[in-house]
Every structure is written in C-alpha cells, then in structure tokens.
Amino acid sequence: METALSALVGLFFAASIYLMLSSYTIRILLGVALLGNAVNLLIFTAGRITREVPPIIAPDQQVPDVVTANPLPQALILTAIVISFSFFAFLLVLAFRAYQALETDNTNQMRTAEPEGERVPPTSY
C-alpha cells in the first residue's frame, strides 16, 4: 500500500513541478494545486496506514488492542487542505485580476513591476 502511494506521490510531484515550470499563470496555479495534494498524500503515507480497522477502544481497556491507522496525519492533512484550498482560491482570483489588468497570463511578459530597459542610477557625486 505504502509503495503504491509513494509512487503516486512521486508522480504528483513530477506533474506539479512540470506544470510550475510553465510561464503561464494558469498552469502554474494547476501545478500549485497539484503540489498541495501531493504533499497531503505524502503526509498521509508518512503516517501509519492500515485498512479497515475502526479505532475503537473496548470499555475495559486503555488503548486499542489492534493496530489502527494513525489519526494525526489525517488531522494535519485536514489543516493543510483548508489552508491550501483558501490559498488556491485567492491565487485564482489574483491571477484573473492580473490577467485583466496586465492583459497577459504569461509571466515572462509581466514586466510592469520590473520594467525592461530601466534607467541606470545617476553617477554624479
């Protein structure tokens, strides 16, 4: 199970890095979304994964008597999902507004903040 998931994580990372290397914001954004999912899956795999064992403790015991899945990675992933979802929503709006204002979604052509052919600073004094 872990092996298959690890391979999937690797695949996700490869795809997201490929997308983020693009110069178009929308592809970069898809890459970022995929990267978030890759990381979530990574944390999930890094924890203990078992199948179909409900984490129920018998009334006369302190700890469960079988190995159950680790709940902590799931809590971490839940946090990370919420955060990455909100960021993705923000970035999507930002990319759209940038597309509206700058009339391009190609990051190579986004040179408003760093214009080409700037004047050199004065050399007097």
Added chain:
Amino acid sequence: MAGKSDHAVDISKAMVVEPVALGDMLVIAPICITIIAGALLLMFRKNISLHPTLAFLALAGLVVSNSALVMRIMDTGPITMTMGRWLPPFGISFSVDLLGATLTLIASVVALAVSIYAAIDIDKVGRRYGFYPFLMLLMTGVSGAFLTGDIFNLYVWFEVLLISSFGLIVLGSEKVQLDGAVKYALLNLIATTLFLVATGYLYGTLGTLNMADITIKVSKLDDTAPINTIAALYALAFAMKAAAFPVNFWLPASYHTPRIVVSAVFAGLLTKVGVYALLRTLVMIMPAARDQYADILLFVAIFTMLAGVLGALAQNDVRRLLGYLVISGIGSMMAGVALGEQLGLSGAILYAIHSIIVMTGLYLALGVVMRLSGGRYNLAELGGAYQASSYLSAIFIVLAFAVAGLPPFSGFWPKVMLVSAALDAEQNLLAGVILLAGLLTSIAIFRVWAHAFWRSGPIGTPDGNDGPALEPVARSDRWSLYLPVTVLTGIVIALGVWPEPVFQVAGSSALGLIHPGDYLSSVFGGAR
C-alpha cells in the same frame, strides 16, 4: 505497538493538571491580543475612523505584554505552555525562549511604529480594504511563528502571516501591485509547501512534531535516517522565505509595489521570520546536518550579501534599492548561521534585531521623502529634501550609517561580531565579504542621501541654492509621520551607543540555540 493495560488511570501522568501560572499566560497573549483586535477591526469595518486608534491601542498593549514576557523569560528561563492539557509531546506547545521573545518584542515595536505612520499614509479606501485588520493578523502570524514550539504549528503560522501579507500587498490593486503580488504569492506559497514537505518527512521519520522532542530524537538517530535530506529541504524552504541568494528573486520583484508603509513592515518582519526558522531548525534541531551543510551555507551567505548589495548599486528606484539592501542583510545573518559558533550566532541574532528596526525605519523615512517630493521615488528625480526638512535628513543619515554598519549606530556591533567570528573560524573570505558588503552598502545608501537630500534638485536642474522647493508636509500630518521614524532612529542610536543589554540578550539566545537544555526541560518538566 498496542497492548492491554490493567493499571488504573492516573491523569497526572498523561495530562497537564496544574493550572498555568498567570505570568505564563504572557506566552499566549500576543496571539490573543492581535486576533481579538483583528476581529474587532473587521467588525468596525464601516467605522474606519476608529481603525488607527484601535490598532494603536492593541499594538501598544502588545508591546507592553511582550516586554513583560521578555522580562519574565530573563528571570525564569524558557517558558512552555501546552494547549489542551495533553502533556508534551502530544499536546501542542508554545515554547518561548529568549530568542523568540526578543524577536516578538522587536516585531511589535515595529508594528506599533507602522500603525502610527499608516494613519496618514493609508487613505480611506485602503482602510476600507482592511489595512489594519491585515496588519493585526500579520502580527498574529509573526508572533505565532516566533513563539510556537511545534513544527506543524510553525507551518500554520507561516500561512497565517502569508495570507495577511497577500492582502496587504494587493491593497489598492494597481497594475504594478498585481504584477508584484503574482510573483510574491506564488513563490512564497511554494516555499511554505516545501516546508510542509519537509515536515511530512520529519514526521514520517521521527513520529513527533514537538520541536523539543524532535531535538532529542534527532540527536539519538542512527546514520540511516534521512535527516540530511530533511535539513536540506528546510534550508531551501526557509532560505526562500528569507530571500537568500539563489531563491531571492521574488523580493525585488514585489517589495517596491505596495504602499510604502506595507513595504516597511514587510522589509522589517517577513524575511526575518525565515531567518528565525532557519536558526530554530538547522541550529537547534539538526545541528549535525547544519555542520554538514556549513560550506554551502557559507557560499549562500557570501553570494546573498554580494547579490544584494550589487543589485542595490544598480537601482535607480530607491524602493527597489532598499529591497536589495534587505537581501544583503539576510546574507549577513546567513553568515552567522553558516559559522554556527556562539559568537557568529549572536552576531546573526543581533543583526536580525538591528535589521528589523533599521529597514522599517529606512522605508518609513523614504516614505516621508516621497511625500515631500510629490510621490517621486527615482533617484534621478529626487532632490532638495535637506532644504525641505533638515531634521529628516539627519534621521536618514543615521539610518544610512546604521544600515551600512558604521559606528556609532546599531549596525556596527553585529558586523564586528560576525567579522570576528569569521576570523576566529579562519573564514577570511567571509570576513572580507562582510566588510566589502558594508563598503558597497554605504556607497549605495549615501548616494541616495547625496541625491535626495544634499543635491538641491533633480538631475538636470542646476545644483545650487535655487533648487525647486518641495511641498512641506501638512502640519496636522507631521506628528504621525515623524514620530515613528524618530522612535525607530532613537532605538538605532540607543543600540549603537549602549549595546550591552542586547549583547547579553543575543549571547544567551545564541547559547540557548546551541545548548537547548533549558528549552527542553521547560517543555518536558524537570524529568529530563
């Protein structure tokens, strides 16, 4: 893994049963104050004339509470407060040592100065967009990052400060801001995601997220554990956050785009949170891996200093020039991380304290210059500010001396410590580069002073007594524009002429990073 247990439940073994001492509540106070104030400001979003007063009161309260926290930590050593009653490492802890508390205090002082300045600089539209709530929540993120003792929590606080900074950087949504924000947002998000990747691996390797517990477990690991990989990921993620050399290009692309007061708070705080995280993870948690990477960190430090200062020399836009000086300062702090000895780390910590104050002060002073000269920020178009305000030019030159590391102001002492640490470690090249970067910084910043203040008008007009007059600042605005820069400059002078207290703070902070015994015992009680 799991087994039957027949012993009776003894809650005191699993849970925190003693109530927290009232003084220890100061640990959580910065988060509470800023979140509550942020929420209040959001509630008063229609009553924007209240915003500056409310923010000022909250941040003044924050400064008071953080000063009390620093006092208490100097008194009792590191404090740990655990949420949810579960004993560490299971409960989420806030662990504060002197380093975290000092940086929180300095950050709150800077935020207070910025909140006063913003009362004039941020117009009604900006306030309605939520400048003050974002500033408050940014402070929540910054304080949380400095105070937390849990590495996943550190990630969450990073995201809190990141999303607030996104709000601040697009405030006004001009073309240039949207352009800068795209690069800032994407690259910083990728950096925090890398941080999360590293944290996932760390959890998979050690099964714990509490920094103190990680520190203990890492020191007991055998050679087969992939701790160097994890350390490399952390180093990359935090170097990207701190804008260290190969991954610094988001900073000059974005820091000059927002309102000048937003640039000021960013330049002061955000990159230093990255440096703090580097100190915490590489120096305290994984010292062996840091030793492995010392050479790489050394190169990063050298190239960051040089890239920053050479970039600054090549800029005509003064705001971008200051952005490059931020990068160059990060290089000096990286030098301390690379050296790793107590003196070097003290230098890095002292440099961080100095840099937070001086960079914010410089941006704010530049904001006043821009206000005097009708919003211009190109070096060639500035001039005559000395005639408009000799007081401001005196303040600017103090800050310029400080940022260049010249005595008798605050930048001098960290440079002395770093150079002497580099010479002790026989890293003559590093020592030379620190001095060279100081020289080039002084050329870059004094050129700004010479053109903006000394020259009586822009390039193209004759230099003499009859330069075009600048618009004076309205009398009613003067107080809130000049007070913050004056206070920050006052701190710069005080740190320069009377550095003994901060020497001690930086020294014992560095010692606490190298030998985190007190930190660990504050988390786990006297048992360890």
